[in-house]
Amino acid sequence: METLSIPQPEVGASFRAAMRRIASTVTIVTASDESRRHGMTMTAVSSLSMEPPSMIVCVNQSTFLHDILQSARGFCVNVLRHDHAAVSTAFSGKATPEERFLTGDWERNAYGIDFLSDAQANIFCQKAAAVPFGTHTIFIGTAIHVRLNEDASPLLYRNAAYC
Amino acid sequence: METLSIPQPEVGASFRAAMRRIASTVTIVTASDESRRHGMTMTAVSSLSMEPPSMIVCVNQSTFLHDILQSARGFCVNVLRHDHAAVSTAFSGKATPEERFLTGDWERNAYGIDFLSDAQANIFCQKAAAVPFGTHTIFIGTAIHVRLNEDASPLLYRNAAYC
Numbered sequence: 310m311e312t313l314s315i316p317q318p319e320v321g322a323s324f325r326a327a328m329r330r331i332a333s334t335v336t337i338v339t340a341s342d343e344s345r346r347h348g349m350t351m352t353a354v355s356s357l358s359m360e361p362p363s364m365i366v367c368v369n370q371s372t373f374l375h376d377i378l379q380s381a382r383g384f385c386v387n388v389l390r391h392d393h394a395a396v397s398t399a400f401s402g403k404a405t406p407e408e409r410f411l412t413g414d415w416e417r418n419a420y421g422i423d424f425l426s427d428a429q430a431n432i433f434c435q436k437a438a439a440v441p442f443g444t445h446t447i448f449i450g451t452a453i454h455v456r457l458n459e460d461a462s463p464l465l466y467r468n469a470a471y472c
Numbered sequence: 473m474e475t476l477s478i479p480q481p482e483v484g485a486s487f488r489a490a491m492r493r494i495a496s497t498v499t500i501v502t503a504s505d506e507s508r509r510h511g512m513t514m515t516a517v518s519s520l521s522m523e524p525p526s527m528i529v530c531v532n533q534s535t536f537l538h539d540i541l542q543s544a545r546g547f548c549v550n551v552l553r554h555d556h557a558a559v560s561t562a563f564s565g566k567a568t569p570e571e572r573f574l575t576g577d578w579e580r581n582a583y584g585i586d587f588l589s590d591a592q593a594n595i596f597c598q599k600a601a602a603v604p605f606g607t608h609t610i611f612i613g614t615a616i617h618v619r620l621n622e623d624a625s626p627l628l629y630r631n632a633a634y635c
Contacts, residue, residue: 320525320615320616320617320618321522321523321525323618323620324522324525324595324615324618325522325525326593326618326620327551327592327593327595327618327620328519330497330551330592330593330623330626331497331519331551331626332495332497332626332628333496333497334493334494334495334496352518353518353519353520354518355516355517355518355528355530356491356494356516356530357516357530357605357606357608357610358530358605358606358607358608359484359487359488359606359607360484360606360607361606362483362484362487362488363605363606365518365528365530365610367518367519367520367521367528388490388493388494429490429493430489430490430493432487432490437605438603438605440601440603440610442520442521442526442600442601442612443520443521443522443523443524443526444521444522444523445520445521447520447528447603447610447612449605449610452483452487453483454483455483455486455487455489455490457486457489457490460493460631463493463494463495463630465495465628467626468623
């Protein structure tokens, strides 16, 4: 047994189809450095460890958010509510950062991190590691502050649509 | 600005509360080596990159699955359907591997990897990297074969319950 399996020629297409079937809670990941800020709608986000409390976000290396995350000290994971579809859409298009932050109720903390004030939860993370793989980088963040609002149904995304 | 923020003393508890609010599609991750096999219900699973098609699973280092994954060549991510709650429960308790595999319609491929034949999708991954962090390890797998069944609503988990 030299390899686990013979790679499927069309694995890319079937992999995409499988990923589309996985329903995920929609988040907006925000980050800033000395002079720039950005936010991007993301579903490739996961808890990692409880000790220390930590999360991962998988970010495409071609994005502006990735560029900022390379130099940023941290990031914020804003967990959306079911009624946040408009904010999610604003942060997933081609709009500039400043245009994006016009949609939704955004605030900025004392450390210059933007957060969605009526998100279900805002998880402020300090960047602990960055692991590049393929077209993406896994950013590992240690949670240093968590802001919780009232519990609400989350915004879910599946098959390229909110559900 | 020496640090991003002063760490919150109770961040562990609020981090857990925030994580409970994130609805996730339930998967069972299976792996085997020369002599052992196991499967574990997991939600800390995410797509990583499309080029190469890859996924990550975040596994507690204290688990038997982690032990197997250290030596295994790969793993399978079985994406559950809404009617798979009983299988999910069987693979999240204290039962032995052999007891677990009695629940659900399991098959084994030519490479010795167990897969749930009526899962929405089975993503067979070759282990590409393992990144330890805190109590967990991020296993990165490159998808080499994907099996798709008919599309169905996924089994979702949120606030410690199926939903």
